[in-house]
């Protein structure tokens with residue numbers, strides 16, 4: 001497979017989860033290589049609309065001409081944490097019928113050594129999804145203090161050897177700047193050898209540094225909170241009024257930290273706050289905003305065989321009420 005390829009995960013369940021209306025308005029908050037976007041667009045009629053967002057200029061630059069020329073489609077370079085702004089600027093607040101967040105990194109980001117995400121391919125230690133914003137991993141590692149580094153590895157990577165790895169990184173950078181992924185990966189492998197585990201010893205540390213450098217959990221939390229403002233509200237079924245279905249949120253996460261955030265967000269947004277439970281009336285801002293749709297969805301064994309990225313994918317779906 002070419003390094004530019006990215007196979008969309010859980011495609012069928014995402015399309016079902018979004019419950020696409022042909023003339024609806026959809027947002028793909030993480031365009032990547034446009035696999036999900038292309039499939040959504042195929043289900044829209046001439047009145048449908050799809051707005052896609054990605055913070056990575058290479059993802060934006062790789063969008064196929066056929067998509068870019070499609071009048072129903074628009075591609076925005078930016079963060080999904082700016083969702084409300086992008087949707088507000090287009091006068092579509094409250095009119096979005098479905099939002100997809102397919103988080104994390106794409107296959108091309110991981111595969112291209114030059115992006116600096118991979119511990120398997122030596123390249124400049126960058127790891128920024130948007131190389132024009134913020135500090136690269138190399139810049140951050142050059143000055144971070146050991147305690148902060150240990151916390152990042154422990155919290156974002158759930159790395160048991162965080163202390164040992166942080167100490168080794170700080171000692172190594174005093175000898176020579178850490179500027180390549182290969183260098184970092186070697187330092188970690190020496191500090192915390194694999195000892196019979198299948199995973200490469202740098203897996204969790206690279207994940208942790210990437211999550212930190214890109215502010216991934218803050219982006220996710222922020223996009224989730226904004227989703228309830230942009231999604232169309234459902235109207236309750238009443239005689240004489242047309243049924244208006246609420247917009248759907250589909251969030252695919254790839255590790256437990258992200259999934260926990262999505263799960264808790266949907267749970268909290270679906271509940272009445274304790275102090276109002278059972279009360280006849282409740283201020284608008286405290287009313288439940290979402291209802292969960294179905295249970296957690298994971299890839300089938302068949303999909304995992306065809307696409308190993310699907311192994312850790314977890315999809316949760318909710319509907320705006």
Ligand SMILES: C[S@@+](CC[C@H](N)C(=O)[O-])C[C@H]1O[C@@H](n2cnc3c(N)ncnc32)[C@H](O)[C@@H]1O
Nearest residue numbers: 008030032033034035036054055056079080219
């Ligand atoms: C897993 S890929 C998405 C793949 C896509 N669904 C497809 O089928 O091709 C994740 C993409 O989301 C982008 N991304 C991740 N976090 C983002 C954020 N906070 N804002 C905008 N784009 C983000 C990444 O740059 C990457 O291109």
